[in-house]
Amino acid sequence: MVRVDAGAPASHLRIMSAPACQLYLITPPVIDDLEAFARLLESAIDAGPVAALQIRIKPASDAQIAAAVRRLAPVAQGRGVAVILNDRPDLASALGCDGVHVGQGDASVASARRIMGKTAMIGATCHDSRHLGMEAAEQGADYVAFGAFYPTATKQTVHRPDPEILTIWQETMEIPSVAIGGITIDNAAPLVAAGADFLAVSAGVWSYPGGPAEAVRRLTAILAG
Numbered sequence: 001m002v003r004v005d006a007g008a009p010a011s012h013l014r015i016m017s018a019p020a021c022q023l024y025l026i027t028p029p030v031i032d033d034l035e036a037f038a039r040l041l042e043s044a045i046d047a048g049p050v051a052a053l054q055i056r057i058k059p060a061s062d063a064q065i066a067a068a069v070r071r072l073a074p075v076a077q078g079r080g081v082a083v084i085l086n087d088r089p090d091l092a093s094a095l096g097c098d099g100v101h102v103g104q105g106d107a108s109v110a111s112a113r114r115i116m117g118k119t120a121m122i123g124a125t126c127h128d129s130r131h132l133g134m135e136a137a138e139q140g141a142d143y144v145a146f147g148a149f150y151p152t153a154t155k156q157t158v159h160r161p162d163p164e165i166l167t168i169w170q171e172t173m174e175i176p177s178v179a180i181g182g183i184t185i186d187n188a189a190p191l192v193a194a195g196a197d198f199l200a201v202s203a204g205v206w207s208y209p210g211g212p213a214e215a216v217r218r219l220t221a222i223l224a225g
Contacts, residue, residue, distance in 0.1 A: 021192045021223045022051040023216065024178055026202040027072070029058045034071045040212050041072060044205060045079045047213035048220035051198060052121075054101055056086035069095045082121060089115040099123065099142070104132065109139035123178065128161035130169065137175050144169070145200065148181020149191060153203065163194035170195035184208075185218045192223060199223070 025044065031037045044050070053076040057068050065088065073083045073096065084099040085092035089112040092100040099121025100112050107115070112122050123143045124136035133144040146161050146169070169177045176197035183191065184204035191199060201219065208215035 021196050022198050023049065023219055023223060024052045024054065024198040024200040025050055025205060026054045026056050026180075026200055027068070028202060028206050029056060031057060031068060034068060038071055038075055040206070041075050044212040044216045045076065045081055047216040050076075050079075050081050050216070052082040052084055052098075054084045054086055054200070055097075056101075056202075058086075062091060065091055066095060069097060073097065084121060084123065092116060092120070101125070101145070109136050109141045113140050128165065130165060133169060133173070133177075137173060141175060143176045143178055143198070145178040145180050147179060147200075149179055150182030150184075150187055152182035163190055166191065166194040166196045170197070185215060185222065188219060188222050189225075192225075 027037070041053070053072070055065070055068055055072060057065055060068075065085070069083070069085065069091070076083050077098070082098040084101050085095070085097045086101050087103065087106045089100045089102070089107050093116045100116060101123040102109060102112050103125040104127070109122050109124050113120070116122065121142045122140065123145060124132075124141045126132040126136060126144045126146055128146065133146070136144050146165050149161060149163065166177055166179060177195070178198040178200050179191040179196035180200035182204075183199050183201045185208070188199055199219070205212045205215040205219070
């Protein structure tokens with residue numbers, strides 16, 4: 001299983017697209033204690049291969065987002081894990097993140113690329129639509145995210161794609177796909193089998209009863225299987 005090297009060109013994400021599915025962690029939307037969470041993050045990343053960490057703090061001020069990035073990015077990047085900020089290419093660029101993830105209501109992939117430069121990793125939410133995925137690819141996205149595949153309390157969702165979208169995407173497109181939404185150790189396997197290149201997991205790791213490190217260990221086994 002290949003990791004993202006912090007600071008590596010965005011094209012490196014394409015190299016990771018096959019054959020293994022990889023783990024893409026997303027922070028909880030609210031982090032009350034950054035120091036405590038940083039320790040949890042260390043234990044999670046040290047428990048198994050993690051390709052990327054998306055810092056997604058909502059709702060939050062620019063100062064709160066900056067504080068989270070400054071505390072958490074060194075933990076991830078120091079372990080070879082790419083740091084991707086949600087929604088804000090301006091802050092991602094200013095804070096030294098490796099990339100940014102944009103939703104359909106956020107900055108476009110093209111504008112994110114202009115702000116962050118050629119080597120940044122740009123990901124795009126595409127819900128349950130291959131058409132949106134192809135548009136993102138045409139604009140230069142490095143990966144597309146489909147979901148939510150399962151019910152999730154992390155954010156409100158209205159789209160529920162069939163896992164087949166991952167299979168079709170893998171068979172017809174070059175850039176990687178990320179499966180997202182309510183993914184846990186209990187429901188991850190079908191998405192891996194369907195052809196996801198990455199599994200984006202948030203509560204399934206941070207709220208796992210056995211702790212984040214054990215969740216990563218168990219997900220690693222699923223991804224490898």
